[in-house]
Amino acid sequence: MRILVCKDYDEMSKKAAQVILSQITLKPNSVLGLATGSTPIGMYKNLVEMYESGVVDFSDVITFNLDEYHKLPITSTQSYHYFMQENLFNHININPKNVHIPNGMTDNIDEECETYENAIKDAGGIDIQVLGIGRNAHIGFNEPTVSFEKGTHLVDLTPSTIEANARFFESIENVPKKAITMGTGSIFKARKIMMLAYGEGKADAVYNTVHGKITPEIPASILQFHGDIVLILDKEAASKLDPSDYKLV
Numbered sequence: 345m346r347i348l349v350c351k352d353y354d355e356m357s358k359k360a361a362q363v364i365l366s367q368i369t370l371k372p373n374s375v376l377g378l379a380t381g382s383t384p385i386g387m388y389k390n391l392v393e394m395y396e397s398g399v400v401d402f403s404d405v406i407t408f409n410l411d412e413y414h415k416l417p418i419t420s421t422q423s424y425h426y427f428m429q430e431n432l433f434n435h436i437n438i439n440p441k442n443v444h445i446p447n448g449m450t451d452n453i454d455e456e457c458e459t460y461e462n463a464i465k466d467a468g469g470i471d472i473q474v475l476g477i478g479r480n481a482h483i484g485f486n487e488p489t490v491s492f493e494k495g496t497h498l499v500d501l502t503p504s505t506i507e508a509n510a511r512f513f514e515s516i517e518n519v520p521k522k523a524i525t526m527g528t529g530s531i532f533k534a535r536k537i538m539m540l541a542y543g544e545g546k547a548d549a550v551y552n553t554v555h556g557k558i559t560p561e562i563p564a565s566i567l568q569f570h571g572d573i574v575l576i577l578d579k580e581a582a583s584k585l586d587p588s589d590y591k592l593v
């Protein structure tokens with residue numbers, strides 16, 4: 345596990361965008377696994393700026409998002425579809441046909457999950473998966489549980505995630521209680537993983553990701569087994585790590 349610590353959120357975002365830029369430069373038809381949440385917003389902003397200045401071309405890029413709320417219309421401003429359009433897709437030259445986000449409105453969950461997994465396979469697998477992390481170390485919407493889930497599936501969100509995400513909704517009652525998410529297995533299959541975290545609120549989750557016991561109770565802990573993973577953090581998110589764990593950049 346490579347761990348890079350930046351002085352602040354802006355530097356973390358720049359560094360993360362550079363990693364994506366290198367990936368697309370090396371392979372213009374890269375398959376990107378993308379994340380939502382407040383953490384990657386700065387990275388997306390940097391990528392839009394890079395696109396506007398002509399340094400990156402998204403025309404052949406394929407994307408798969410980690411997750412989507414269950415039964416929240418995609419027109420809702422809190423849906424992850426809306427988030428991705430607003431923060432990235434509306435501002436770059438990606439082909440809409442190459443964009444994949446789980447359909448949380450489906451009435452056939454099993455079929456949706458299978459179709460999503462097959463689409464990832466058909467695209468040749470994910471080249472680089474971007475991850476944020478929940479305060480309870482969830483990745484995507486893989487909440488702490490008794491066993492690691494392999495593929496895309498429907499999950500019950502934990503009270504702590506519902507509470508954390510309530511800031512984006514009018515009230516906590518409006519937060520969906522379920523979501524469709526790629527499984528820890530689907531995430532783990534990505535050839536490269538880049539996890540981003542900022543702020544003190546993520547320090548315990550980051551510590552547990554790096555040093556915690558590998559258990560589905562700490563979903564991100566499984567990443568300790570991944571052969572090509574980089575964590576890009578700000579100083580606060582890295583505050584519980586030992587300085588020998590990381591490189592300051």
Ligand SMILES: N[C@@H]1[C@@H](O)[C@H](O)[C@@H](COP(=O)(O)O)O[C@@H]1O
Nearest residue numbers: 380381382383476477478484485
């Ligand atoms: N499903 C998303 C995760 O993919 C994200 O990593 C997490 C952290 O969000 P934030 O970056 O806002 O802290 O929130 C949600 O639960």
